[in-house]
Amino acid sequence: MRVRELSRRTGVSVPTIKYYVREGLLPPGELTSPNQATYDETHERRLQLIRALLDVGGLKLAEITEVLAAVDDPARPLHKVLGAAADRLGTARSEHDDAASAVAHAAVADLISRRGWPAGESDPAAADLAKALAAMDRLGHGAFIEVLEDYADAAEQVARADLAYVGRLAAVENMVEGVVVGTVLGEAVFSALRRLAHADASAKLPGTDKPPERGTTA
Structure with a gap:
């Protein structure tokens, strides 16, 4: 899906999505041209997680970055991820x-x-x-x-x-x-x-x- 479709599905604005990509919170989409990229369900799921941590969990973006770093580290034991979130x-x-x-x-x-x-x-x-x-x-x-x-x-x-x-x-x-x-x-x-x-x-x-x-x- 294109970024506008991703925005429509998640309720996150296109500029915000691009900001998350620049900051490393959201993986970049797959480039189909120098100025175009496609996104999939994994991007949609990550955006929903970010928004939930932000809106419901009350975390700040810097804190969310740390939590997501723990999530994305396959070598980190589950109790370490739990600690990072807690x-x-x-x-x-x-x-x-x-x-x-x-x-x-x-x-x-x-x-x-x-x-x-x-x-x-x-x-x-x-x-x-x-x-x-x-x-x-x-x-x-x-x-x-x-x-x-x-x-x-x-x-x-x-x-x-x-x-x-x-x-x-x-x-x-x-x-x-x-x-x-x-x-x-x-x-x-x-x-x-x-x-x-x-x-x-x-x-x-x-x-x-x-x-x-x-x-x-x-």
């Missing part, structure tokens, strides 16, 4: 150096040790967790640490589901892409599911007025 989700590394931060880092280190997780305290995800817990403590919600085990249980279950999905993908390229999709876009899926579950749980609290059923009036 690290892009992290927040800024700057944080307060105060009592709340010290307590949070200690709680995270203890959690990792008790769970037998291979991550160290310097792991980006561990640092992000400690930073979030410290921020909650400063807001008067330090007791959130008491439910951390429940969150860890849920996280392990979700992680097993992620890897089970990846394991069903036969082709290596699909498997690697599945790791990225499950990590970055799965974060958005889980966040949306959590909000839906919150709405359901809060609606079932004693004394809560239930919303009218469909077909009835309030």
Whole structure:
């Protein structure tokens, strides 16, 4: 297909497609003349992945470039690709150096040790967790640490589901892409599911007025 057809199929403008090619995010098309190139389904799939990581995953183009480099490296183990994708989700590394931060880092280190997780305290995800817990403590919600085990249980279950999905993908390229999709876009899926579950749980609290059923009036 020509670049305009590729643009029509993906909703990505022609100038943007050409920019992605120049930046190495998208492989160049096959030249049919000095000024013409054709593209195929692999280009369409890559564009859809880029847009998903950008629009849904919230990654910046520089971060997407790093993730795609991991995807395109056949020698890179799957857990390394997973790490490359997961690290892009992290927040800024700057944080307060105060009592709340010290307590949070200690709680995270203890959690990792008790769970037998291979991550160290310097792991980006561990640092992000400690930073979030410290921020909650400063807001008067330090007791959130008491439910951390429940969150860890849920996280392990979700992680097993992620890897089970990846394991069903036969082709290596699909498997690697599945790791990225499950990590970055799965974060958005889980966040949306959590909000839906919150709405359901809060609606079932004693004394809560239930919303009218469909077909009835309030």
